[in-house]
Amino acid sequence: MPRRRLREGGNSRIDFVTPQTGTYVLVVGDYTDTTVGCYRYQVLIQ
Numbered sequence: 001m002p003r004r005r006l007r008e009g010g011n012s013r014i015d016f017v018t019p020q021t022g023t024y025v026l027v028v029g030d031y032t033d034t035t036v037g038c039y040r041y042q043v044l045i046q
Contacts, residue, residue, distance in 0.1 A: 018045055020045075021045050021046050022044075022045055023042065023043070023044050023045075024042070024043050024045065025040065025041070025042045026040070026041045026042075027039070027040050027041075028040075028041070
């Protein structure tokens with residue numbers, strides 16, 4: 001199974017294994033402080 005790491009600024013944030021190829025999208029809401037952030041990660045697994 002392909003293993004991929006999504007990176008932000010060179011720092012590994014997400015590590016996952018997938019049984020099939022495809023495009024994966026993860027949307028993350030950041031509520032850690034007074035400024036709300038939303039981050040979109042996309043990776044193509046081949």
